[in-house]
Amino acid sequence: MSITRTVSRRIDKAIFGYGLIEPGDRVLIGLSGGKDSVTLAHQLARRAGSFSIPFSAAAVHIRTEYADLAGIDRLRALADEINLPFEQITISVSGRLKPGRRMNCYWCSTQRRTELLRYAQAHGFTRIALGHHMDDILETFLMNMTQQGEISTMLPVLRYDRYPQWIIRPLAWVTEEQTEAYAREIGYEAVRCRCGFDTTSRRKTVRRALDAILEIQGEGARRQMMRALHNVQMSYMPSFRGRG
């Protein structure tokens, strides 16, 4: 099967399996310009207007002071090519740091997320689509388990209490290897972050742990782990007396 078709089927699996999109939805895509969000945008733009569930899509790039300007030009060109409405918003993520704090990926991504939510609210979008994929979900699971002592993960669909906008992750069943292959297939060169900080170490560490599991247990383990997240057998999980 071609990579395009594989990715397309896995996105449909997520859309229908999790009920990510409802008729009339206005979907805002968080388009960083990396291979993941570009795969997502490319696929959703193809569906918008002609999908079995009628919905519209647009993309926003949150530009920071560390922007790769040539990359953003390529991103805009891609959006034009696939008829995806494209907007960019410029913020200073370092300007929002509290005094004495160092910049890090977590802070930068929360700021960009907040900005996306604001934009979606101001412009009447009902869904915010993010480019997280299956490996991100498995990494979050491993991180929460080994560092927080908790069995939980990043959800394919997150409904906020305070906001009408849902966060959706249509790439939940797409692997990182597949978004890489997809970006190559469409000949897209990713936007790079120019920040020069390298502070994603917690996530990089857990990525190594995931790679080690897959190397030892075999590649099929990735899909089994993803299935397992949907298949919690509470009667075969321990609980302390009075807390169960």
Next chain:
Amino acid sequence: MSITRTVSRRIDKAIFGYGLIEPGDRVLIGLSGGKDSVTLAHQLARRAGSFSIPFSAAAVHIRTEYADLAGIDRLRALADEINLPFEQITISVSGRLKPGRRMNCYWCSTQRRTELLRYAQAHGFTRIALGHHMDDILETFLMNMTQQGEISTMLPVLRYDRYPQWIIRPLAWVTEEQTEAYAREIGYEAVRCRCGFDTTSRRKTVRRALDAILEIQGEGARRQMMRALHNVQMSYMPSFRGRG
């Protein structure tokens, strides 16, 4: 803290935390003679009769055709030394194999388990204590997740519908490294299996995966993972529509 005291406290944590033993219980220990079941027997024998919860304990060794006879002599001597009633039952695990099947660890252990249950029923025991430890529980978790697509594990206490005997695992919070140190501390040389089959590969493989996680994520990850098994956040686990 001495290894004896550490292990003792962790066993108490399991006994009280999971409610493993109730007043008047008669506990049958499955004593293979490995470092794990010996640690368990040594600790439960110390408690029997003088614990805050009154209970009695006895041990049974299920001897197979692959027995290490000198080892069993040492085991009996240890039981005498700690005043633990000791019995051995001889079965042929290969004789119970269906035609054409090869011997393997899984088959052998289910046969010995069945025999333990029969003995407990015939002699009025209310609990069967097994020597599985924290690493066994984490390995089972990883095996179920990566090979069966299921989040589940080996329980510290398992209540059967068909039998009044509960299976209890008082070493749930003791690590393998600790049972090794404990057996060394009391100068005990473990019984060896003489079967010559080496068919535990699935478990050995998953053990390597656990070791890799702990090496990458740090030794503290072991305890975090164990805590996580008790801390499932179902609202942060994905579910397909109509199945949640």
